[in-house]
Amino acid sequence: MTVPTVPTRPIAPTVPTRGTVKIDVEACKGCDLCIDACRPGVLTMTTDRFNQRGYRFPELRAGCTACRACAQVCPDFVFQVWKFDTPVELPEGPVPDAALHRDVERQREQRS
Amino acid sequence: MSSQLVVEFKPKLLQSSEHELCPGCGHSVAFRVVLDVVEELDLKPVLLAGHGCYTQLMVQSDLDSLQCLHGRAPAAATGVKRMLPTTPVITLQGDGDMVTEGLHEILHAAARGEQFTALLFNNGVFGDTGGHLTATTVVGQRTKTSLEGRDPALHGYPLNIGQLLAQVEGAAYVARGAVNSAGMIARTQRMVRRALELQLEGAGFTFVEILTMCPTGWFVPTSEGPEYLEDAMITTFGIGELKAPPG
């Protein structure tokens, strides 16, 4: 009879991640093109959250490879892409600071 | 984690990224490709644009710009380039502007070997006026002036402008790309770069057609634009370099 090995502490799953994106949430028009273009498949459109113009927008999960396909295919200049000097292990799941929120109404008022 | 910026939100040569194009429009994707190449080659061009949804991209650009009458950008570009032979000159037209209204002007400019780079953003519709039949609308495509789909008996067949220009002796480089995937985008960027490099070498008339998505004009959901482009337009027109100098 073998005794299963019990880890000394819980291990949260991690994903090797080579880069990240900043997402200009308010610029997005919800076209979904980035979702299909993302090679590691780490972008997902929100389902019940919308930007100030009423569009759903993409959210980033761990595992970005900085391939920049999202920035290339996006018609609305939503993405800024960063590549890490060395790959890191990020906890599986949403990347918390990827979204860039701007108050577009206030910005528009300031401009006019 | 230290990191390097790989891609900025918007190209440096765009004064503002706020445009009014529809969700899923391919025009701004294609325009980004062009601006990236202009920046990469460190050019200070004059841009001439026709009338279409893409005209606002000319407005947003940080390029000396002349807006031209519908179809006539190649004629105006002839005037500009003949007066400024060492300045890079780029024209930007849609399929309505170039292939429908302006067929005469583009063919004659190519025949004369005018030394500018003509760009065609081809989405097979007059998008700006709401989605109407053009000379490149593919057979079966529904538009507001071909509600049952383009029918050869009623509307004839689309013109393959790339094929026509490739036969013109004055044309040095004729290519067709698309922006419906990251891979196609990269390939198209190489075509635009080649065209502009050839202009700088004085090789003659250069032309890049870029197939762009118009989900609004095509009556498809935005996420299906790239697939529709593949199935309808790439199967009709093809992708690649139709004419290029050796080497």
Add this chain to the structure above:
Amino acid sequence: MTTRLMQGSEAVAEAALAAGCRFFSGYPMTPFTELLENMGRKLPGAGGVCMNAASEIEAVNMTIGAAATGARVATGSCGQGLALMQEGIAELALNELPAVIFNMARGQQDYFQATRGGGWGDYRTITLAPRDVPEAVEHTQLLFYLADRYRTPVVLYGDYVIAHSTVGIDVQPIEFPATAPKDWALDGSMSGTGRARQIWTWALGKPNTPGPGPNGSWELIAEKYDQIGRAEARHEAYRTDDADVVLVSFGTTSVFVDSVVDELREDGVRVGSFRPITLWPFPGDALEQATRGCAHVLVYELNAGQLVDDVRMHAADRSVIRSIGGVSQDPSGMRQGDLLNADILRHRVRDALGLTPQGATS
């Protein structure tokens, strides 16, 4: 001074070059073709470009592009070809681009086209109607100056007679005051600076340098044309100070009119002549003054009645106006016909005044 025997078209081409014209485009059409040929021969040697365009539409649009670079540019045709250029001429005007447009007309039937224009929008063109080759040479140079000064397309209303007559002439460059530097011109140098330039009839500007927009721009342009209207009208009044009768005409026809005026004066008729030199702006105040107190204002033009509309708008007394000209093209349709004839003119004037007939009816 070197007076040479020269065709009018060649003299006009020389005048354009003397004025600094460095781009010309055109499509062959009688009687304009020789101007295109001459520009083609002379421009390259002066460091300029002459394009034999593939249509009149292409010609005017090439001219728009060349004008946008700040060069002194011109195009032309006869009225039939200018019909295709109307959109382009309006575009030049609403873009505030200078350009000289030559109408080597087949006759006098293009007065409406030359003064009302067939393009879209609130625009005008300064239009000069020379009476002979020496005047055409002077007007050509004046037009390049006016185009730059006011940033507008301008028109020379020449004709078959001026284009094809061979005269002894010495084309002397005329000096004009300096005009403002063309900092609006495009050459790519502002690309990438954050302050790139833009030329567009909608005048929206770019995000960093917004413009007045279509309404604002078109209002400013309309005000500019009002200003030109007050400042640039030109005319010639001949023996009108004590005249009972004024003969009104324009262009080549006025040479014939003036010779008949002199003959009638010999016969004791108190007659004078008036011709607008600028068809637009029409010298309405001068016409009003010249026709004050006249019993007869007779309009002699080789068309169905175009100049007469402007005469009716401005003459002191509308009730004394009569058209005594008419449609007159020669059998080819490409030049003035029988009415360009002093005998016929004399007969028609005497008939209109109730004098004993003299001259010819045809």
